[in-house]
Amino acid sequence: MPNVLVIAELFEGKVRKGSLSAITFAREAAAIVGGGFDLLVLGPGAKAAAPSLAKYGAGKVLAGEAGEYVAEAYAPLVAKNAAGYAVVCATATAMGKDLMPRVAEHLKAGMASDVVKVANQGGLVLVRPMYAGNVLAHVKVKTPVAVVTVRQAEFEAAAETGGASPVADAAASPAEAAAARVAVAGFEKVVSARPELTDARVIVSGGRGLKSGDNFKIIEQLADLLHGAVGATRAAVDAGFVPNDLQVGQTGKIVAPQLYIAVGLSGALQHLAGMKGSKVIVAINKDPEAPIFTVADYGLVADLFQAVPALVTELKKVVA
Ligand SMILES: Cc1cc2nc3c(=O)[nH]c(=O)nc-3n(C[C@H](O)[C@H](O)[C@H](O)COP(=O)(O)OP(=O)(O)OC[C@H]3O[C@@H](n4cnc5c(N)ncnc54)[C@H](O)[C@@H]3O)c2cc1C
Structure with missing residues (x-):
């Protein structure tokens, strides 16, 4: 029974490399809480992107076509799909940092953000920096589900394990008044030939x-x-x-x-x-x-x- 749900992030129809760090975290967390992990991918082109996620050893990949990311629409959608999992996680990208606290609120769950390490101390312990990295806090989340964001820099990008996880449709979003109040008007893209800061060697x-x-x-x-x-x-x-x-x-x-x-x-x-x-x-x-x-x-x-x-x-x- 998969116990960990990873929220994978799309950018222009492709899974962001940063999401592979959340998969590494999920493997480590699943080894402690038991079971395996599943993946959830949402957004325009989610179904087309899902097969690229099927190679990482997930129990299944849940894919849901949705509009461009807005927290008000995605948070209830993630929360709906998160039922039954012990840990729901994403990488602490701009989207992850924006989305996951709202998911925690929907699930009435405790949250640990910017996690850099996991430990097994009679259960899942999440290690996260405090005071500009001068102290490492060891956090146990006491609610039945823990919502987590993880630092990309601290978890290696997951390697493919071979095989092909089954792909299924994600549960559809409940109608949310908040989601109806916001929409993406468009993007102004920063065009740069240089690599993304968080991906650069x-x-x-x-x-x-x-x-x-x-x-x-x-x-x-x-x-x-x-x-x-x-x-x-x-x-x-x-x-x-x-x-x-x-x-x-x-x-x-x-x-x-x-x-x-x-x-x-x-x-x-x-x-x-x-x-x-x-x-x-x-x-x-x-x-x-x-x-x-x-x-x-x-x-x-x-x-x-x-x-x-x-x-x-x-x-x-x-x-x-
Ligand atoms: C809540 C909070 C959050 C913050 N978050 C961030 C953050 O995310 N990132 C961040 O960077 N800062 C952050 N800061 C600001 C941080 O405290 C510093 O003020 C800032 O990092 C200083 O930037 P600096 O090193 O460019 O400038 P300075 O501290 O002024 O240093 C400039 C350096 O350049 C050197 N220098 C000058 N001329 C030359 C030269 N010709 N050749 C060689 N060396 C030269 C000087 O010797 C000096 O060491 C935050 C502050 C607060 C209070």
Whole structure:
């Protein structure tokens, strides 16, 4: 009997890579609460996308055609399909963070958000950071169903296990007054040739030390040579250097790439909370006392306006 339900997320008809982290969490949670896991995918093109989810060892894949995501419509739909499960989870993407607290409310369930680890301590224990990552809380949810969001950076993307889970129709939505009050008018897409911050293997982030939006071109050159994404601190975003979808940190995106290059940023606690899980951290800062050096694997005390262009020149010699 599957005990865990994973909400998979669609983007332009395809399952987001981030949802594979929720599947890894589901496998680990199911090993503790017993049974297996099922998948639920909702949205335009859900039925066409369902077979791509059938390769991960789920008991079944529930697919429901629905309009574009709005929390008011999706929350009751997820809650309806969640009946009988012990754990309902999603990755803590913008959608997951928006949707799952409402699902918890519909189910009158306790919730743990931003979970980074699971443990078996006489039942399922969910480990989640508090105080900008300085404390790890061990949470037991006491309601019959637990609603969970998990950090993509902390759970490896699930690998396919082979086989093909059966695909079934998701239960249809109950009529909800709230859902009728909102609709998606359209999307303004940010077109970028660079990878998504949360999926990137390399991130080059800039801070207030860059001094202007124009100067971010230096960072972009380095990121492009490394096929990476560009990130930023909140100070850089607040100063209008770059848009806020590039913000890394406690109130931005949580990332854990293979390589994180921090340029002209001090390494404030709230920034570190979003990137200190990166595999290799390189810091370039002119202040040898900058806190970023306490988490950096490699540190360069230098003026970024000299160091980064020099790095770009050298890299161009080896990266065609
Ligand atoms: C509730 C809350 C949530 C927050 N959430 C976030 C968050 O999600 N993400 C985030 O980033 N911040 C967040 N902050 C803000 C955070 O506290 C810091 O203010 C911010 O991260 C600082 O950004 P910075 O490092 O770019 O700027 P600064 O701290 O001003 O650092 C600039 C650095 O650039 C260096 N520098 C300057 N010129 C050069 C040069 N020419 N060459 C080399 N180095 C140079 C300086 O030595 C300095 O270390 C949050 C704050 C609060 C209160």
